[in-house]
Amino acid sequence: MNEKFLKVDDVMQILGISKSAAYNIMRQLNNELKEKGYAVIRGKISRKYFEERFYGMTEAV
Template sequence: MTLIKVDEVAKICNVKQQTAYALIAKINKEMEEKGYLVIKGRVNKEYLLKRFGIGETKEDASN
């Protein structure tokens, strides 16, 4: 698990820092609702990429 800060979220999502903070808060809220512990101001990179549909999928890996 990799936790990333607002700068990296902004870069990945191509948004300003203010929007990145809002995304972090939303993702962390989702994770808390699923029973995960979260750290304010940081987000799980893998979960963020999954939610945005970014990165390798199982179909991509099999090709």
């Protein structure tokens, strides 16, 4: 699970939420990245961006 991108199952496990809720969060975060001009991969979210938005972390430990 140390990859650069998280999949829906990873988000579900980390946050303890349902699959539909995880997809909604991933969609929201990917839309934020798109608005900033980044390319995104549908069904995946950048681990770094996810951690920044949820934990305020700028670097994974």
